[in-house]
Amino acid sequence: MNLFLNKASEAIFNKLIAQLDEYGHIKIDNSDGLYMPIVVERLAENKHGIIYSLAHYGKQNGDAMRDPDMTFLVRQGGIMPMSYQQDYLGVYEESSEIGEDGYLRYKPKLLNQHVKFANMWLRNIQAQQRI
16 A cells, blocks of 8 residues: 655656745646646645645636646655545545544545556656656
């Protein structure tokens, strides 16, 4: 069972967040219009680490649609997916969360699926955006 991104994906993720501007945001579009840009945002910091979002956005009827959007917790020991959202399909899944009591909880089976997807997606982002 994998709770964290593999080392290759972690390296790609770290290259993405290293490019954030002073507001904790960046839109990367190095694909000459062939692929969707990737939007990276720093969302929050807590005792467990820092939460980031990676997202592709499309449009439907003038509305921004996540295609997909994932949140990640960067913590000691690795980078852990927290959620996956795909607006076109009406999917929202939380594989890990920080409860009101401050404890980090996760759903092992779903988290493992999110890790597998994120490892593949980050390789695609690297290739598509020439990172």
